[in-house]
Amino acid sequence: MISRRDFLQVSMAASALVGASGFGTWGRLAAQQSLTQDQLLQFDTYGNISLIHITDIHAQLKPIYFREPSVNLGVGDNKGHVPHITGADFRKAYGIADGSPSAYALTHDDFSSLAQGYGRVGGLDRVSTVINSIRADRPDALLLDGGDTWHGSYTCHHTEGQDMVNVMNALKPDAMTFHWEFTLGSERVNEIVEGLPFAALGQNIFDSEWDEPAELFKPYKFFERGGAKVAVIGQAFPYMPIANPGWMFPEYSFGIRDEHMQQMVDEVRAAGADVVVLLSHNGFDVDKKMASVVSGIDVILSGHTHDALPEPVLVGQTHIIASGSNGKFVSRVDLDVRDGQMMGLRHKLIPIFSDVIAPDPVISKLIDAQRAPYAEQLAEVIGQTDSLLYRRGNFNGTWDDLICDALLSEREADIAMSPGVRWGPSLNPGDDITREDIWNVTSMSYGAAYRSEMTGEFIKVILEDVADNIFNPDPYYQQGGDMVRIGGMGYRIDITKPQGERISEMTLLKTGEKIDASKSYVVSGWASVNEGTEGPMIWDVVEDHIRKQGTVSAAPNTSVKVVGA
Amino acid sequence: MEFSRRETLALGLGAAVMTVLPFRVNASAEDRIAEFTGGADLADTGVELTAPEIAENGNTVPISVSAPGATAIMVLATGNPTPGVATFNFGPLAASQAAATRIRLAGTQDVVAIAKLADGSFAKASAAVKVTIGGCGG
Numbered sequence: 064m065i066s067r068r069d070f071l072q073v074s075m076a077a078s079a080l081v082g083a084s085g086f087g088t089w090g091r092l093a094a095q096q097s098l099t100q101d102q103l104l105q106f107d108t109y110g111n112i113s114l115i116h117i118t119d120i121h122a123q124l125k126p127i128y129f130r131e132p133s134v135n136l137g138v139g140d141n142k143g144h145v146p147h148i149t150g151a152d153f154r155k156a157y158g159i160a161d162g163s164p165s166a167y168a169l170t171h172d173d174f175s176s177l178a179q180g181y182g183r184v185g186g187l188d189r190v191s192t193v194i195n196s197i198r199a200d201r202p203d204a205l206l207l208d209g210g211d212t213w214h215g216s217y218t219c220h221h222t223e224g225q226d227m228v229n230v231m232n233a234l235k236p237d238a239m240t241f242h243w244e245f246t247l248g249s250e251r252v253n254e255i256v257e258g259l260p261f262a263a264l265g266q267n268i269f270d271s272e273w274d275e276p277a278e279l280f281k282p283y284k285f286f287e288r289g290g291a292k293v294a295v296i297g298q299a300f301p302y303m304p305i306a307n308p309g310w311m312f313p314e315y316s317f318g319i320r321d322e323h324m325q326q327m328v329d330e331v332r333a334a335g336a337d338v339v340v341l342l343s344h345n346g347f348d349v350d351k352k353m354a355s356v357v358s359g360i361d362v363i364l365s366g367h368t369h370d371a372l373p374e375p376v377l378v379g380q381t382h383i384i385a386s387g388s389n390g391k392f393v394s395r396v397d398l399d400v401r402d403g404q405m406m407g408l409r410h411k412l413i414p415i416f417s418d419v420i421a422p423d424p425v426i427s428k429l430i431d432a433q434r435a436p437y438a439e440q441l442a443e444v445i446g447q448t449d450s451l452l453y454r455r456g457n458f459n460g461t462w463d464d465l466i467c468d469a470l471l472s473e474r475e476a477d478i479a480m481s482p483g484v485r486w487g488p489s490l491n492p493g494d495d496i497t498r499e500d501i502w503n504v505t506s507m508s509y510g511a512a513y514r515s516e517m518t519g520e521f522i523k524v525i526l527e528d529v530a531d532n533i534f535n536p537d538p539y540y541q542q543g544g545d546m547v548r549i550g551g552m553g554y555r556i557d558i559t560k561p562q563g564e565r566i567s568e569m570t571l572l573k574t575g576e577k578i579d580a581s582k583s584y585v586v587s588g589w590a591s592v593n594e595g596t597e598g599p600m601i602w603d604v605v606e607d608h609i610r611k612q613g614t615v616s617a618a619p620n621t622s623v624k625v626v627g628a
Numbered sequence: 629m630e631f632s633r634r635e636t637l638a639l640g641l642g643a644a645v646m647t648v649l650p651f652r653v654n655a656s657a658e659d660r661i662a663e664f665t666g667g668a669d670l671a672d673t674g675v676e677l678t679a680p681e682i683a684e685n686g687n688t689v690p691i692s693v694s695a696p697g698a699t700a701i702m703v704l705a706t707g708n709p710t711p712g713v714a715t716f717n718f719g720p721l722a723a724s725q726a727a728a729t730r731i732r733l734a735g736t737q738d739v740v741a742i743a744k745l746a747d748g749s750f751a752k753a754s755a756a757v758k759v760t761i762g763g764c765g766g
Contacts, residue, residue, distance in 0.1 A: 274690045274728070304684040305760060316690075318680045528761050539681045540758055562736070 098164055098181075098419050104196045109409040110399030111289025113201040114340065115194055118209025118366035119388035119486070121243070122219035122227050123503070124430045126183035126417035127488035129389050131371065132455040133171040136628050138558055139536030141348050146370035146385060157373050168391070168414035169371055175451050175491045181416060185390030187230050188422035188430055189415045193393050194234055195423060201397075203288050206236045207295065209366030209386070210344045213255070214243035215486050217502035218437055223251050226433035228259075233429055238262040238284055242300035242307075242344045242367060246508045249312035253279060264297020264342060266327045271316035282327045291338060291400040294331035296360075298324065298343040298353075300367055302542045306532075308509050310594040319349065319539055321356050328359040338400045340364065347385055348538035354381035361405045362396060367543045369455070369485040373412045382408055389488055391415055441499040446609040448496055450617035453489040454504060457533065457545045458556075458625065461617035462487055462504050466601070467550025469608030470587040474514045474598075477571060478522065479550030480588030483529065485543075496609055498602075505589075505602045512589045512598040519578040522586065523566055526554065531562040546623075552578065553622035560627070572622060657704050657711040657740065664702050664715070664742055665750045674751030675701060675743035686733045686759035694726035695743035695751065701727065707737025735759050 137147025148156055150170050159165040167177040168184065197204050212231060213224030224247050231239075238261055245252055256263045256279055266282035269275060276282060283296040301319045304312070328339055338361050343350050346367040354363060355378055363383045371387030375396075386394040392412055399407040434441060454460035463481045470479035487504035490496060517525075525547065532542040546556075555568040569578035578584070589601040609615060661670075675695035683689045693701045693716070703713040716727040731739070736758045743751045 271684075302682055302684075305682055309684060316684060318682075318684070322678060525761065531758075532760065535758075537681075540756075542682070 098416060100192075100420050103413055103416065103419060104193060106197075106200070106395055106397070106411055107409070108200045109397035110407060112291060112293060112338065112398040112400055113197060113204035114362070114364065114394075114396040114398065115197055115204050115206045116209065116364040116384060116386045116394040116396065117190060117206075117390070117392075118344075118364070118386050119211040119369055120187070120208075120227070120390045121211055121215030121388065121486040122213065122506075123185055123215065123390045123488065124187050124218070124226065124230060124433065126186035126189070127389060127391075127503070128178055128183055128491060129185070129391050130174045130451070130453040130455060130489040131169060131171050132457070134456045134458060134625075134628075135370075136457055136534070136558060136625075137348070138534045139538075141351070141538070145372055145376060146347050146368070159373075164414065164416065165373070168416075169373065174453070174489070178491050182418040184417055185415050186417050186422060187234070187390060188424075188426040189417055189420040190390055190393055191234055191423035191426040192420050193413055193415065197395055205238075205286055205288065205293065205295070206234065207340070207342045207364055208236045208239040209342060209364060210239060210241045210299065211243045211366065211388075211486070212239070214246060215503065215506055217441055217499050217506060218434055220502065220506045220508070221437060222433070223247055224255060228255055229433060230426065230429055232260060233426060236261045237286065238264050238295050238297065238342055240264050240297040240299050240342050240344050240366075241268070241280075242303060243507075245303055245312045245315065246307050248508065249314050252312065256280070262295070262297075264295065265299035265317075266296055266324055267301060267317050267320040268299050269316040269318070269320075271314055274316065277315060283331055285331070285334070285336070289400065292336050293338050293340060293400075294334075294336035295340045295342055296324070296327050296331065298341060298345055300344040300543075301349070306542045306544065306592075308592040308594065311508065319345070319353070321353055324353065325357045325359075328357060332359055337403050338362070338398060338405050343367075346538075346541065346543035347383070348541060349543075350383050351376065351378050352538045354378035354383060362398070362408070364394070364396075371412060375408065375410050382410075384410060386412065388486065441497065443498045444495045445498055445501065445606050446496045446612060447614045448490050448494055448616075449492050449614055451489065451492055452496075452615075452617065454487040455485055455545075457483075458623045459548050459620050461620075462489075463548035464550065464617055464620050465609075465615055466505070466605055467548055469605045470512060470589070471550050473604045473608050474512060474587035475585070476514060476551065476587035477573070477584045478517075478552045478586045480525075480586060481548040481550070482590040483533075483545030483547050484590075485545060496615070498606065501602050501605050501609070505605060507590060509591065509596065510589055510601045511591070511596045512587060512601045512604045513591055513596050514585065514587045514598060516583040517586045518581060518583050519569065520580040522552075522578065522584065523569060523580070526556075526566045526569075527563055530556060530558070530565045534558040534565065535562070549622070553624075555624040555626060557626040558628060568624070657706040660702070660704055660712055661740070661742055664744070668750050670742065670750050670752035672752065674698075674745055674749075675741050675753045677703075677739065677741040677753040677755050679739050679755040679757050681756070682758045682760060683733060686735070688730045689733050689757060690728065690730050691739060691755075692726065692728035693741045693743075693753075694724070695741075695745065696725055697746040698725040698743040699746065700744045701725070702742045703729075703731070704740045704742070705731055705733055705737060706740055708732070708734045733757055733759050
């Protein structure tokens with residue numbers, strides 16, 4: 064049994080950080096003085112096993128800014144529960160002081176102002192320092208990568224993931240699971256996976272022809288740690304061929320497959336597992352449901368939905384840990400496993416403040432070597448922004464508004480569509496926009512910006528379809544991600560309604576007219592999952608647009624009316 | 629632009645056409661079930677139906693059914709124009725009463741499996757399978 068005392072040892076990251084009160088302009092020096100690496104890394108080693116979780120890095124090798132969402136709505140049983148609370152509600156739930164380091168790391172308010180003081184986050188050389196520090200406490204700590212690692216930057220795109228593979232290999236992970244990796248195409252994924260010096264896991268990665276487990280990806284791996292047998296089961300993103308272009312990896316099939324998950328848990332338990340860890344790319348709500356359906360999982364290291372939570376969420380006997388994205392956080396989870404069961408857990412979500420945590424010089428050098436061949440292209444300044452550019456949020460972010468504006472003007476369209484992905488770092492007012500910054504929010508292997516005609520009826524079908532992928536009350540029918548971003552058109556959405564009834568009041572913004580179901584509109588978008596999509600690459604479209612603007616400004620966007628939140 | 633009442637009605641109709649998803653068990657599927665069971669009651673346990681929550685490709689959706697001791701299992705795609713998919717019959721020497729196949733689904737709908745058990749009673753399992761145009765992963 065797990066005692067109450069063991070649960071109390073679950074510590075909040077916030078408690079280890081120095082609380083800071085008040086808003087206003089922070090001097091970076093002040094932030095550095097009030098926050099030290101020792102404080103960030105402070106952890107009383109506990110039990111006999113340590114897990115290190117990092118996920119959804121999206122190829123962010125270098126420190127970045129990353130604003131967390133202001134709108135992250137939950138539906139059904141998840142309404143109002145973490146991670147579906149933001150801003151002041153989030154700070155209240157976790158006892159985080161306004162303006163504190165945790166407020167900057169975990170919530171969106173006053174982002175640009177706090178960014179002045181606290182600076183950038185992430186950078187895999189800083190992550191390496193954290194990993195080394197944990198390994199100094201516990202040399203055999205397991206490093207587990209939740210996937211979305213080999214995607215999301217200029218260098219990652221041009222090296223087909225090799226830059227990330229090289230740097231991650233140097234961090235010596237023990238296992239990994241997958242999502243965007245597959246958009247490199249199955250041939251390239253197979254090539255990399257065959258050479259990986261650690262386990263490539265996914266109990267739900269199947270051969271599509273025979274509907275049997277794929278040979279290259281094992282469902283689980285056993286590790287002997289602290290006198291106990293640790294089983295790590297992998298779960299890749301279930302809806303890859305639907306959310307991403309299935310034609311790029313036709314040999315593979317995925318799905319949630321919770322019956323097979325139960326079989327795997329039973330199998331590892333029968334083989335003597337003392338503790339079962341699920342390295343998951345399900346997304347948080349899907350993991351919560353899976354924990355209630357599948358019995359025998361002790362810890363789920365959750366990825367995909369980019370949530371960062373300072374405490375584990377307990378579902379039955381399963382602790383779910385969410386470790387953020389873009390290299391901004393690392394979770395340390397210490398377990399006390401004895402007599403074939405987990406007796407307790409201690410957890411800390413470690414924010415990677417890039418100006419506070421010293422870079423590991425070995426990894427810095429390695430990162431620089433990956434970037435060196437592209438240094439000139441990466442650094443070229445395309446324009447400036449006088450507004451905060453961010454993406455995260457259910458309906459629109461300023462980066463997406465800018466991308467939609469680029470599609471409307473460069474592709475001469477009535478309506479623009481930009482995918483509701485959750486990756487992409489932020490830029491602060493006054494920042495230069497470099498080519499690297501543009502690629503950080505657009506890079507992908509299917510980035511063609513199409514231009515085609517769609518009827519009002521079809522546009523509504525698309526919106527309803529995507530809305531149901533986010534707001535279906537049953538998490539197993541959700542794909543993660545956010546609502547498709549729309550430029551040039553406003554609409555009303557009632558998130559509590561069933562599919563087909565959520566979207567109304569579709570309005571063409573340039574004329575103020577209601578969208579006519581039977582009329583055709585010129586629509587430009589990108590990231591189509593259809594094979595043979597034609598058009599210029601989205602990063603070129605956005606670059607051309609920003610060049611013409613010089614300095615971009617994000618006007619407030621009130622074109623989406625949300626009801627039922 | 630001003631909408632006349634007629635145009636507004638036409639728009640409303642367009643919206644209504646799109647709200648029929650997900651399909652419900654239609655009359656034709658109900659007839660097939662009645663024909664198979666002779667109108668007998670359907671138990672909730674005794675047959676297992678495994679189907680994906682969201683189809684990767686609506687044209688070929690892998691499903692499997694299993695009902696220990698059953699003599700026959702009927703599978704229906706309740707939202708297809710022709711709901712009948714297959715009826716698997718198991719003889720007395722069958723080692724297991726399970727089958728797997730791939731089916732085509734016209735849209736989001738319930739797939740239903742009805743098993744005729746050894747004692748002559750019937751059991752039903754149902755799974756909602758979503759067919760979506762997709763896009764936009766996190």
